[in-house]
Amino acid sequence: MTRLQIFVALESVVLLVLGVMWWSRVDVAPSESGSPSPASLAHSPAAETSAPLRSDDAAQVDRRELEPVTSAPALDPVLSICVAGTVRNERGEAIAGAWVGFENDERTESGRSTTSGAYVVSGLTRGAWDVSASAEGYAPIEERRELDDRAWQSVDLVLRPWIALPVRFVDREGRALAPESLVGHMDELQLLATEQPLAADLRPAEDQRISGLSLGSWLRTSNAARKKSKELAAAGIAGELRLYREPPVVATLLYRHLRIAEQRVEPGQHELAFALDPADLAAKQGRVRLRLLDVATSVPLAGVTIRTSGGPRSSATTDETGHALLQDVHPGIVLLDAFLPEHEMLRMHVRVSAGDEIDLGELRLSRQVQLKGRVLHADGSPARGASITWTAVEARSWPAPLDTRITTSSDRDGRFTILAGRRRYVVFARSAEGARAFGLADNADPSFQEIVLRLAITSRVRLSYDDRASRGSLLVVESAEGLPAAEVTLDGARWNRRVDLPSGRYVAKVFDMADVLVSSRPFEVAGSSLELTLP
Amino acid sequence: MNTSTPRPKGVIALRGLAVLQALAIAWMAAALLGQDPPKSTVDALRSARAEDDRSDDLLAKAKPMVEPAPERATTTKVSEPHSERTPFVPPAGSIVLAIVRDDSGRVPRHARLSLRLENTTEILERQDPDARGVARFAGLAPGSYELFANCDGHREARVSFTCAEGTPPQRLELRLVASWILGVRFETSDGRAHHELRKEWVKRDRRFFDLHVSAIATRWEPERDFPLSSLRDNFYGLGLWRNFSTMARPEFLPEGCIEYLELEEREPLWVSAALRHRVLAKQRVEPTQSVVVFKIDEAELFAQLATLRVRIVDALRAQPVPGARVELSDQQSGGSGEVTDAEGRIELRHLRPGWLVLSATKDGASTSDLRVQLEPGEILDLGDLPIRATQSVSVRCEGLPSDAKDFYLWAIALDPPPHAALKSISHRAISTGGDGFRFQLPEGRYALRATGAGGASLEIDTRALGAEPVVLRLAPEAAFRIDSRAKGEAIEMAISDASGRRVARYVLSFDRPFEIWSLPGPHKIELTGRDGVTVVREVALPPEGLNVQVP
Known part of the structure; x- marks a missing residue:
C-alpha cells in the first residue's frame, strides 16, 4: 500500500468520525425528519391546529434537553418558528409586562415580557412581520422584521419612556375648574398631539378615537388606575398627555371632533393648562327632535324612552303624540336607542352639528318580527357561537357606522334569531377564528324564511393612502350587490390601514369630511392579500 | 530516463479524492468548532452539498450563551444574508413552550394554564393558550416547576419540569382527558324543572332568587347533613358542581339539563340533592349514567325555609329602633336589607337554612357582625338585638413589610351575643396606607388578630381607647x-x-x-x-x- 493510499484511508476514517459527530448534532433539524416546512405550515393553519401531535414529539423533547446550552431545537410542527428576546429601556434595564406582537397579513402572535424582560412568541413563519411592543411608561414601537427559516430566532427590543405632561383645566382667570363644572363633558374632552396645528375639526365619529393621528396618548384622570386616579384628582389634574417623542409638538384640546383650544408644547415643559368655559361646551351641544309612529296604523307610540349611547346619556320620553326632544346631545355621531315591548327596537345613528337642532321627522316602527338565520362553516357544517351583528339598509342614506352595538350568537345548530322589524337588513357573521360572512335579509318580504350565511376565510386588503391628504375621509367597502361590507376611517392608525374581506367583488368608496363621494373603485379579493391604493 | 511518464489514472483519482476529503474535513471541523469555514472550502463543497440552513444552527450552538446586549436591538434586522444571520441568543432564564390538547388531539376551548414552583401554592403565572393551544413562558429562574392545565369538561392535567442555568427551550405537552359529565336535573313530581319554575318563585319573593339546590357526589351514602358553611352553596364532595348561574350552557351537557357534576373517575357514587348543608334526597349513580334526576316538589323545598324575628333596640337607652336596616345574607350574596317597623320589629321569611350573616344599622349605630344559624323550617325569634354607636379604631402594624401581599387584620367581638343561635364573626380592617389600618366598630371589647405577613393578637376595649392608634407589633409566623x-x-x-x-x-x-x-x-x-x-x-x-x- 502506497503512502497516498494510507493517507486517503486515514482521511476516510477522520471523515467518518466527523460525519458521525455532524449527524449526531443535526438530526433533530427540520426538513429531513419529515416535519412540514415553514412555508407549508403557513398555508395550512387549520390542518396544523387540528392535527394530533405525533408520537415522536416526546422523544424530540428528550433529545433537545441533552443538547448543549445554546442549542436551538428543531422546527416544530405546532410551534413553527419561535422568536425570543428581551424588552429593555435605553439604559439596558428589563421592562416587565411589555406586550410584544408579531403581525402579518394572516395573523397576530404575541407574548408578554416577564420581570427579566424576556419574552417568547411562537407560531411564526418565514417572511416579513410587523413587530410592535408597548409597556406602561413607554412609547409604543413598531418595526418591520424579516424572519428566516430557523426554528429559533432572536429579536430584542428597546423602548423609550414617554414624556408625561399633567394637564389642568382652568377658568378664564386661571383658577382650577371644579370637576363638577365639567360633568357631562369631561369624558368627551381629549388631547391630541401633532407636529403641526390641525387645519380643521376632525371627522365626526361615534367613537372619537384619535390615537392614529396623535404623537402620544391621552389618559383621563378618571380612567387611570384607582390609586393614581385619586392622586391626580387630588392635585387638580384632569389628565395626562403622554408624548411618544420629544417636543416641540402642538397639543389640541378636542370636544369630541371639535377643536376647542390648542397650544405649542416646548422642550422641557412639565405641565399643560387649558382655559375652558363649561358654558362654551354646553353651547356646542345639540338637540334631536323626532316622532315615533306605528308603521301600519300611524298610531303615535307614546311613553317610549329614547337614549343616546355612550358617555353621559341624553334621554327623552315620547309624549301622547309620539313626539320627543332630546336635549344636551353631544356633537358628532350618536346612536339613538329605544326598547319597545311590542315594536322593533329603535337603533339608529344621527349626526348632530354643534349647537344645532336636528329634526328626524316621523320614524315609523313595525311590530317585532323574528328574523331567522343560520351560520355555516365553509364545509356546510353548522357554525356554533358565531357573532352576529346587523344594520338596517334603509338607515344608510349616509355612511353611518355599521356597528349598531347589538349582537347575538349562533346556537349549536348554527341558528340565530333577531327580534327585528319589517325591514331589509345586512347581517354579518364572524367566527372566533376570524372567518366572516355577510348578506341581505329581506325581512320586509313576508315570504322571507331565513338568511344562510356561509363563513369564509378572509384575505387582508392593505390600504395605501396619504395620511395628510386623506385625513377626514371615510372608506366604505361595498359588495358588488351594493351591501356595505366594511368601513374604515382613513386617519393613518395602524388598524385603519387594512380591512379583512371574504373573497368576492367589491367597490371601494371614499367619502370626504362632508360625506360627499369623492372616489369609487372596484376591486376583487381572490383568496390572497392585496394592496389597494386609495386616492 | 523519461521523467515525464504519465501517472496512472488511479493515482490521479486517488490524489483528487485526498484533496476533496481534506477539504471536507477542514469544513466539518470548522463548523463543529464554531468557526466560519474557509471560503474556498465552502465553495468547494457547495457543489457537493446544497446550502443548508442547519449550518447556522450549528454555528449558534457553539457560541457561549451570553446576556443579550441592549444595544443589539430595534434597528438590526433578523434576516440578513445567509452567511451573516444573527445567531439565536436566548434571553436570560429558561424558556418553556407548553402545548395543550384534548384526548382527541384537538385544541381545547377555554383552557387555562397555571405555573408554580413545585411544593409551593403561589401561582407565578397564568396563561390562556393561543389558538394553536400554545402557552409560552420565558425568563424562568432555575428550579423545579409544575404546570397544570384546567378546562371545563376535562380533568386537570399536570406536568413537572426543571429549569437549570442555561437549559435550552423546552417543549411540554399537556393532554386534557374528558371528565365524567353527569347532568343533574331537579324537577317537581309532575316533571317541571326547578330552573324554569324559579322565575315564578322570584315573583313571589325576591329571596327565592338564592334558592339553589346543589348536587354533591360522595363515595359513601350520606347519613346526615353536610357541615355548615356561610357560603351561598356548599361545594363539598367529589368533582365540581356547575350550576346554571356560573356559565353559559356547554355543548357537552346532556339534553334536558343545564346543571352538571364534573367528575374525574367513572365509579359508583352517591349523589345528594342539598339545599346548602341540608340533604333533601340522595341517589346511587352508576358509572355508565350520564343524567341523574331528582324529584323534589315545591312544598318539600319550601318546607326547609326558615323565618327569623328580631327586635332592634338601642343598647344605651334600651328603646326599640324603628327604621333600622336589617341585612341577612350568606357571605357571597348581597342585598339592600329590610327596615324595622315602628316598634323596631322585623320578620324575615323564606330564609335558606344554615349559616347567614346578620347585621343591623341605623344612623351610625350597628350590631357587631353576627352569624345566625337557622335550622330547616325553623321560626327563630332572636328577641332583642342591641345596636351601639360605632367608632373609628386606628391600628398601626409595626413591622409590616412594605411589599406585604396577603396581610389580614381582623377584629372579633368578645362580648357574648344575646342569643344562643348567634355567633360573633370577624370585622375586616381597611388599609389606610403603609402600616395603617382602620376599623369601624360598635363600642365593646374585641380581639384583634393579624396574620399573613407577621402575626399578632391583642384585646382592646373601644371605650378605653385614646386618640393614638392601637399598635400591633408583628412577630414572625x-x-x-x-x-x-x-x-x-x-x-x-x-x-x-x-x-x-x-x-x-x-x-x-x-x-x-x-x-x-x-x-x-x-x-x-x-x-x-x-x-x-x-x-x-x-x-x-x-x-x-x-x-x-x-x-
Whole structure:
C-alpha cells in the first residue's frame, strides 16, 4: 500500500468520525425528519391546529434537553418558528409586562415580557412581520422584521419612556375648574398631539378615537388606575398627555371632533393648562327632535324612552303624540336607542352639528318580527357561537357606522334569531377564528324564511393612502350587490390601514369630511392579500 | 530516463479524492468548532452539498450563551444574508413552550394554564393558550416547576419540569382527558324543572332568587347533613358542581339539563340533592349514567325555609329602633336589607337554612357582625338585638413589610351575643396606607388578630381607647402546611391557639396543599369526619412550620 493510499484511508476514517459527530448534532433539524416546512405550515393553519401531535414529539423533547446550552431545537410542527428576546429601556434595564406582537397579513402572535424582560412568541413563519411592543411608561414601537427559516430566532427590543405632561383645566382667570363644572363633558374632552396645528375639526365619529393621528396618548384622570386616579384628582389634574417623542409638538384640546383650544408644547415643559368655559361646551351641544309612529296604523307610540349611547346619556320620553326632544346631545355621531315591548327596537345613528337642532321627522316602527338565520362553516357544517351583528339598509342614506352595538350568537345548530322589524337588513357573521360572512335579509318580504350565511376565510386588503391628504375621509367597502361590507376611517392608525374581506367583488368608496363621494373603485379579493391604493 | 511518464489514472483519482476529503474535513471541523469555514472550502463543497440552513444552527450552538446586549436591538434586522444571520441568543432564564390538547388531539376551548414552583401554592403565572393551544413562558429562574392545565369538561392535567442555568427551550405537552359529565336535573313530581319554575318563585319573593339546590357526589351514602358553611352553596364532595348561574350552557351537557357534576373517575357514587348543608334526597349513580334526576316538589323545598324575628333596640337607652336596616345574607350574596317597623320589629321569611350573616344599622349605630344559624323550617325569634354607636379604631402594624401581599387584620367581638343561635364573626380592617389600618366598630371589647405577613393578637376595649392608634407589633409566623387528601369526604378542620382562640376553620373536601399561618406555639387541631366523630390533635407549631396531613 502506497503512502497516498494510507493517507486517503486515514482521511476516510477522520471523515467518518466527523460525519458521525455532524449527524449526531443535526438530526433533530427540520426538513429531513419529515416535519412540514415553514412555508407549508403557513398555508395550512387549520390542518396544523387540528392535527394530533405525533408520537415522536416526546422523544424530540428528550433529545433537545441533552443538547448543549445554546442549542436551538428543531422546527416544530405546532410551534413553527419561535422568536425570543428581551424588552429593555435605553439604559439596558428589563421592562416587565411589555406586550410584544408579531403581525402579518394572516395573523397576530404575541407574548408578554416577564420581570427579566424576556419574552417568547411562537407560531411564526418565514417572511416579513410587523413587530410592535408597548409597556406602561413607554412609547409604543413598531418595526418591520424579516424572519428566516430557523426554528429559533432572536429579536430584542428597546423602548423609550414617554414624556408625561399633567394637564389642568382652568377658568378664564386661571383658577382650577371644579370637576363638577365639567360633568357631562369631561369624558368627551381629549388631547391630541401633532407636529403641526390641525387645519380643521376632525371627522365626526361615534367613537372619537384619535390615537392614529396623535404623537402620544391621552389618559383621563378618571380612567387611570384607582390609586393614581385619586392622586391626580387630588392635585387638580384632569389628565395626562403622554408624548411618544420629544417636543416641540402642538397639543389640541378636542370636544369630541371639535377643536376647542390648542397650544405649542416646548422642550422641557412639565405641565399643560387649558382655559375652558363649561358654558362654551354646553353651547356646542345639540338637540334631536323626532316622532315615533306605528308603521301600519300611524298610531303615535307614546311613553317610549329614547337614549343616546355612550358617555353621559341624553334621554327623552315620547309624549301622547309620539313626539320627543332630546336635549344636551353631544356633537358628532350618536346612536339613538329605544326598547319597545311590542315594536322593533329603535337603533339608529344621527349626526348632530354643534349647537344645532336636528329634526328626524316621523320614524315609523313595525311590530317585532323574528328574523331567522343560520351560520355555516365553509364545509356546510353548522357554525356554533358565531357573532352576529346587523344594520338596517334603509338607515344608510349616509355612511353611518355599521356597528349598531347589538349582537347575538349562533346556537349549536348554527341558528340565530333577531327580534327585528319589517325591514331589509345586512347581517354579518364572524367566527372566533376570524372567518366572516355577510348578506341581505329581506325581512320586509313576508315570504322571507331565513338568511344562510356561509363563513369564509378572509384575505387582508392593505390600504395605501396619504395620511395628510386623506385625513377626514371615510372608506366604505361595498359588495358588488351594493351591501356595505366594511368601513374604515382613513386617519393613518395602524388598524385603519387594512380591512379583512371574504373573497368576492367589491367597490371601494371614499367619502370626504362632508360625506360627499369623492372616489369609487372596484376591486376583487381572490383568496390572497392585496394592496389597494386609495386616492 | 523519461521523467515525464504519465501517472496512472488511479493515482490521479486517488490524489483528487485526498484533496476533496481534506477539504471536507477542514469544513466539518470548522463548523463543529464554531468557526466560519474557509471560503474556498465552502465553495468547494457547495457543489457537493446544497446550502443548508442547519449550518447556522450549528454555528449558534457553539457560541457561549451570553446576556443579550441592549444595544443589539430595534434597528438590526433578523434576516440578513445567509452567511451573516444573527445567531439565536436566548434571553436570560429558561424558556418553556407548553402545548395543550384534548384526548382527541384537538385544541381545547377555554383552557387555562397555571405555573408554580413545585411544593409551593403561589401561582407565578397564568396563561390562556393561543389558538394553536400554545402557552409560552420565558425568563424562568432555575428550579423545579409544575404546570397544570384546567378546562371545563376535562380533568386537570399536570406536568413537572426543571429549569437549570442555561437549559435550552423546552417543549411540554399537556393532554386534557374528558371528565365524567353527569347532568343533574331537579324537577317537581309532575316533571317541571326547578330552573324554569324559579322565575315564578322570584315573583313571589325576591329571596327565592338564592334558592339553589346543589348536587354533591360522595363515595359513601350520606347519613346526615353536610357541615355548615356561610357560603351561598356548599361545594363539598367529589368533582365540581356547575350550576346554571356560573356559565353559559356547554355543548357537552346532556339534553334536558343545564346543571352538571364534573367528575374525574367513572365509579359508583352517591349523589345528594342539598339545599346548602341540608340533604333533601340522595341517589346511587352508576358509572355508565350520564343524567341523574331528582324529584323534589315545591312544598318539600319550601318546607326547609326558615323565618327569623328580631327586635332592634338601642343598647344605651334600651328603646326599640324603628327604621333600622336589617341585612341577612350568606357571605357571597348581597342585598339592600329590610327596615324595622315602628316598634323596631322585623320578620324575615323564606330564609335558606344554615349559616347567614346578620347585621343591623341605623344612623351610625350597628350590631357587631353576627352569624345566625337557622335550622330547616325553623321560626327563630332572636328577641332583642342591641345596636351601639360605632367608632373609628386606628391600628398601626409595626413591622409590616412594605411589599406585604396577603396581610389580614381582623377584629372579633368578645362580648357574648344575646342569643344562643348567634355567633360573633370577624370585622375586616381597611388599609389606610403603609402600616395603617382602620376599623369601624360598635363600642365593646374585641380581639384583634393579624396574620399573613407577621402575626399578632391583642384585646382592646373601644371605650378605653385614646386618640393614638392601637399598635400591633408583628412577630414572625409559622405555617401549618396542610396536605389535604380529603377526596371529597368533607372533613371539618378547626385550628385554635393556646388561648383557645380560633385561628382557622375549613371544610376540606379537596385534594391539594395549602398553608395556614399562625404564631409559633401550642395549637389544637380538631378534625370532624363524616361520622360526626371529632379527633383532636395537640401540636406545637415550631418556627419552621409544621406539615399536617388530613385526614
